[in-house]
Amino acid sequence: MIGKLKGTLDEIAEDHVVVDVHGVGYVAFCGARTLASLGGVGEAVVLFIETYVREDMIRLYGFASENERGWFRLLQNVQGVGAKVALAVLGTLSTGDLANAVALQDKAMVARAPGVGPKVAARIVAELRDKAPAMSGAADAESFALKRGLGDGVAPGPIADAVSALVNLGYPRDQAASAVAVAVKEAGDDAASTVLIRLALKALSR
Incomplete structure (x- = not known):
């Protein structure tokens, strides 16, 4: 399994990049925010990778941070959310914005992501309500608790x-x-x- 790629940007496309690691080009699919954070072709890059292995393919998903990769995994625990939808959410919202949306139960914010309808957005903020604090980090625990109180009306x-x-x-x-x-x-x-x-x-x- 591939967990991280460190190399040179060989190609940047609409939904993926090619990272040259010692002469081997790895295709990694990335969200819009991750793509925007990368440098230009020929520059050094580090991507945290989630590897999907299936009978007919191996696909790599790339992220700018371990935290972003963690949210990618967490989102897919929600019914109706696969890799494509999870990537769309993270391509639209930063991890901080997503944590805020979950804490405040703000489904409209999540629904801004392409391909995410109101029902899926509602499931995301509801089902991740108790799981998101661990992703926010200890430094943000108090802030998350305050926002969750607002979201719950208490x-x-x-x-x-x-x-x-x-x-x-x-x-x-x-x-x-x-x-x-x-x-x-x-x-x-x-x-x-x-x-x-x-x-x-x-x-x-x-």
């Missing part, structure tokens, strides 16, 4: 009010929730909504 009043106020000011809900999460870390769980709003706006202005 967040403390001041936090929910602060997010609502920022949304009313025109900020996207996921961005507002992230800013309030920063404010809570600074001011504490028992801070008033006015304090959280002020600190969140400060965070958004950075």
